[in-house]
Amino acid sequence: MTTTGISAQSPTTAESPPPRRANPWVAMIAIALGVLIVSLDGTITAVANPILARDLGASLAGLQWITNIYLLAMAATLVLAGKLGDRFGRRTVFLTGIVGFAFASAAIACSPSVAMVIAGRLGQGLFGALIITNALALLRTLFPAEKLPKALSLFASLIGASSAAGPLVGGLLIEHTSWRWAFMINVPIALGSLAVGMLVLPRRHLADPTPFDLAGSILLAAALLPITFALIQAPDVGWTNWIVLALLLVGVIAGAAFIVAEKRAADPLIPMRLFADRSITLGVVLTIISFFSLVGSLFFVLLFLQQINGDSPMTAGLHILPLSIANVAASSCSGWIIAKYGSRPPLMVGMLSSAIGFIFFTGVDPHGSYLSLAIPFTVLGLGVGLVMTSSVQAVLGNAPIEDAGPAAGTHQTSLQIGGILGTAVLGAVMASSVAGKFGIAMAANGVPDSIADELSGDAARAVAQGVTPAPAQAAPDTVTALQAATEAAFMHGMHTTMWVGAGISLLGAVISIGVKRGRVVEGAPSVH
Numbered sequence: 001m002t003t004t005g006i007s008a009q010s011p012t013t014a015e016s017p018p019p020r021r022a023n024p025w026v027a028m029i030a031i032a033l034g035v036l037i038v039s040l041d042g043t044i045t046a047v048a049n050p051i052l053a054r055d056l057g058a059s060l061a062g063l064q065w066i067t068n069i070y071l072l073a074m075a076a077t078l079v080l081a082g083k084l085g086d087r088f089g090r091r092t093v094f095l096t097g098i099v100g101f102a103f104a105s106a107a108i109a110c111s112p113s114v115a116m117v118i119a120g121r122l123g124q125g126l127f128g129a130l131i132i133t134n135a136l137a138l139l140r141t142l143f144p145a146e147k148l149p150k151a152l153s154l155f156a157s158l159i160g161a162s163s164a165a166g167p168l169v170g171g172l173l174i175e176h177t178s179w180r181w182a183f184m185i186n187v188p189i190a191l192g193s194l195a196v197g198m199l200v201l202p203r204r205h206l207a208d209p210t211p212f213d214l215a216g217s218i219l220l221a222a223a224l225l226p227i228t229f230a231l232i233q234a235p236d237v238g239w240t241n242w243i244v245l246a247l248l249l250v251g252v253i254a255g256a257a258f259i260v261a262e263k264r265a266a267d268p269l270i271p272m273r274l275f276a277d278r279s280i281t282l283g284v285v286l287t288i289i290s291f292f293s294l295v296g297s298l299f300f301v302l303l304f305l306q307q308i309n310g311d312s313p314m315t316a317g318l319h320i321l322p323l324s325i326a327n328v329a330a331s332s333c334s335g336w337i338i339a340k341y342g343s344r345p346p347l348m349v350g351m352l353s354s355a356i357g358f359i360f361f362t363g364v365d366p367h368g369s370y371l372s373l374a375i376p377f378t379v380l381g382l383g384v385g386l387v388m389t390s391s392v393q394a395v396l397g398n399a400p401i402e403d404a405g406p407a408a409g410t411h412q413t414s415l416q417i418g419g420i421l422g423t424a425v426l427g428a429v430m431a432s433s434v435a436g437k438f439g440i441a442m443a444a445n446g447v448p449d450s451i452a453d454e455l456s457g458d459a460a461r462a463v464a465q466g467v468t469p470a471p472a473q474a475a476p477d478t479v480t481a482l483q484a485a486t487e488a489a490f491m492h493g494m495h496t497t498m499w500v501g502a503g504i505s506l507l508g509a510v511i512s513i514g515v516k517r518g519r520v521v522e523g524a525p526s527v528h
Contacts, residue, residue, distance in 0.1 A: 024142040024151070027200045027201055027202075028139075028154065031094075031139065031197075032155075033189050034101075034131045034197070035159060039158070039159045040162045040169060040185075041124060044170035045070070045182070051174055051179040052179050066117055068232050069122045069125065070121045071420060072228050073122050074128055074129050075225075075416045075417060076224045077125075078409045078410075078412045079410055080217050080221075080269065081093065081097075081129040081132075082134065085130075087212065094134040094138060095198065095201070096127075098190050098193050102190035102191065105120070106183075108121065108183040129412075132408075135155070135408075136396060136408035136412070138201065139151050139152060141401060141404060146339065148396070149397070150339070152389055152393050154331070154332070156331040156389040170182045213265045213268055219255075220258050222251075222254035223251050226250045227255075228420055229247055230247035231421060235423070235424055235427035269406065270406045270409075274399060279516045282394065283390075284410060286394070287415050287418060288414045289351075289504055289508040289511070290354065292418045293501035293504045293505050293508075294422070296423050296424075296497065297426060300493070304364075307465065308491070320377065322378045323380060323381035326377070326378045326380075326382045327384055327385040330384075331388065343393050343516075344512060344515040347391065347512035348509050348512045349386055350382075350390060352505070354380055354501075355383075355501075355503075356383075357378075357380030358505060360375060360376035364495075430497050434463050437489040438455075438459075438489040442482070444485070445488070447478060455469050463489050463490060468483045469486070
């Protein structure tokens, strides 16, 4: 298939329907398999990192870059990926992403060094952005308005289930094979998506010479990259660090310049008219809020399971299973709710359910029963499933088909930003809470004053990750006392982050009141 540049708004541009032997639900197989590999890899790497570090001799900084380079690449290119799909064909860009992601995954699996793993993760982030954004845009094109909520609910449930299953799948593969298979497993799945996609996904006929929004692309990257990098680095170097402040300032200035440039562009990367619809704007805000609370809080729950409880990666994954199951159930049911009542009710209920789940987590104690964690995970999973499906519908369902690519990219970018913000901000909350509690906990558990004075801020940062500091030549009873102090301080910090997550979710429930009532109907205005 040959293609040339084209604006998504040109009347001569159109997606041809899928072949007659196929239907949208068959095309969904290709889309689902593509989304599966990206979502799995978003969380499976955390389980592989410790073993990878041992095999390749990775430093802590190297491990951080393995995670961060993926987030940076995704955040900076999601919106651009949607526009590329609008211009060069969503099928073409989606399948390009599938092929590229498979090659990047294979390169990581065969990597002899940390540097090559980091390069492969960069490729995964770039090609993953092509997959996720154009998967959503394809759904908007393939399904009519009355069937779109059901398709989006399936999409959201797949993302939630595969993300939550990442640690479990990774744990199984690592325990029984090698960390390399945690990445190589993407290759056969990608081949399946490619084979089905080439047969059933709709082709695009292109014929528009409108100049590509190069200035917008550069300014968007110039805004997202420094802000994302600053948020990633802030928990380690401090929010008042001059590099962090400078990066944030550069990002804000570039963001302001991007908005000005988009208003003047003939074919903007993100049409500002999208945000004139309050449901789209609030859908983006609610996505940020949901993932701010979820990713930021669950980061510390996973540390709790492995560092405080001493669970293996596979056992930690089994603890998260109720979250995955509840997420799938809520996402599957929310389609018909949205079709009948619109996005507002499930958004409100989902945010309230998320808040209740976080509140339940504040009662979790170390070494408790499986049920003590299963209940908050289930309630939280129900809330996240409702919010994710409904926020996608609020954004894509209210966007014109010609703006499906930018709308999908904007939604997915907000998801990434929410996760990064949650990890950074709640990480700061955790560090502050632990620093304030650790000294009190050491005194309460009888740690000698000489040892307590020896432990500095570096020790508090280790405690915030669930690691007990080990002073040289400490007596066994002192080590035991330090372990108890670490556990007390960490639990205090984790419970504090859960209260913050609950408060942010309640704020989301209030904001969701502004989302339009009624269901979206193709070609007709939404009911207010």
